[in-house]
Amino acid sequence: MTDLWTRWTRAIDDELPAAVALRHAVHADPRGSGDEEDTARLVTAAIGAGDGIRVAKTGRAIPLPGAAADGPAVALRAELDALPVTERTGVPWASETDLMHACGHDVHLAALVAVARAAVRVEVPRPILALLQPREETSPSGALDVVESGLLAEHRVDTVIGAHVQPRLADGAVSAVPGPVNASTDEFEVVLHGQGGHAGYPHMLRDPILALSQLVVSLQQLASRRIDPVFGAVCSVGRIQAGTAANVVPNSASAAGSLRLMRAEDRERALEALAQIVHGTAAAHGCTAELRISPCEPVLHNDPALAAAAQRWLVHSGARVDHEFRSFGADDFAHYCGGETRGLMLFVGLGDTAGAPSLHDEVFLPGDDAVTRVAHALVAGYLAATEAESR
Known part of the structure; x- marks a missing residue:
């Protein structure tokens, strides 16, 4: 597995320039909850593994092969929608509409693309379902629609992994906390x-x-x-x-x-x-x-076995593992954490300095280096899923 980590992350490095360019394109042209068709089409094309499967109306699920093609799959999830916020960052690729990727979803999408494209170049042990999920920011949620669609069961997904940027965590820290982490x-x-x-x-x-x-x-x-x-x-x-x-x-x-x-x-x-x-x-x-x-x-519960295994991979990656971070923010990723699937949400620190913009702020703008860190967190979650005892 250590060799797989090295090969996979090196392959991700090769994909980063294109992933960062995609991040800028998505950020400059955001779509609101329920209107993510253009974003889904753009990201699906960037992954380059077919048209994918439509889910939750505007979402996509893109199956990627694994060495054990008939084994259970791991879903890697990123969110498609932006927020009704008018951007004030001043970067050349800022949104000029009344919508903004003020929650880091553009970073998450770019990271998932880098991970998915690199995964097809290395021999991963279990199939991957790249899940481009709509309507995270509104209710009724896109995640609930994904679960109720039966798609995860159809593709034998037993684990869903997510990673979210978090300005309240120190730069270089990644949290993998078992139990309830979002309200x-x-x-x-x-x-x-x-x-x-x-x-x-x-x-x-x-x-x-x-x-x-x-x-x-x-x-x-x-x-x-x-x-x-x-x-x-x-x-x-x-x-x-x-x-x-x-x-x-x-x-x-x-x-x-x-x-x-x-x-x-x-x-x-x-x-x-x-x-x-x-x-x-x-x-x-x-x-x-x-x-x-x-x-x-509902409450977002991280699977304890997944969290423990992910912590080991995060240490291996050189990240500083946070064992305490919890948030009273809510995330519809919670719908993947129970029932037929177990879930793990990792939080990727951006730097908790005084006065740092919060999520949903009009000047919130992670650096492009966050794409790499989110990508590595997703890999750590995937490898944890291959080790942690399945349901």
Whole structure:
């Protein structure tokens, strides 16, 4: 296996100039969730192993041969979609639309292309399914559609590997942490109905803005007082809408946010507490409430055997292995981590210096060297899958 690592990574080095050029092309011409057809076609052509299999409407799955052609396959996943962010990086290959690859998906795609093209030049022991997945940034997720399509079972995929750039990890570090590493997420929307009117007569009104303001504060107690702090929860409100004039109290006010948990067993308790806080706060202010919950992603659980094996390969690669990183971000990769497949998500550090742009920021822009590091992480994950005991 050590010899395979050397041959494969050397072959990747040969593919890097073309992969970086592809990264720039994808970054300059991003596509939003559900509209990734052009990106999928471009990346599929760059891999050069046929047209692939259409999946999840705009995604592609591209089978690559292995020495044991009839054995179980390993899927290597990269995401196709960009975000509704206006770019402010100033690079010559910046997006000029209202979309941007502000989450590193352009890097992930380029790395997967380099790995896939190099894989056909060396004798890998197990088949590879290069998975170009759409709609990672929205719900319903592309990953869930891939799983429900039956494609992974049809191609005997028992392991799915992903790698994601992460600016909160030190440059040169790669995390391979067993167990939960990304939170589950449920999105919620609240509409409070009161009695509006003239701002000078508050005693005659039932102010939904006041109730909503208290609700936003009270929701923070859900995480701090309802969930075991060892495991934690995050309840964040990202949108508030109310009113049209400074001297008019409206009849209604609304807010939307997300609830994130690191343990699946906490979800029911947390959603019950969310409903209690919403309706109780509304009632205390003489208002009524509508609450809508939209389930998004489950907790992302890394397979322990895969994580342990990947750590050994990362050490071999010269990476500094991080054993602790977890994030309350969510990723639909979680749908690959259970049921018929096991999964491993690796996080590739970009440098956690103070003030570094975060994921989804308008100036977030990993260097082209990140393509190499993500590619090596995918190889480490693949080799871990060949060693770790299968289900």
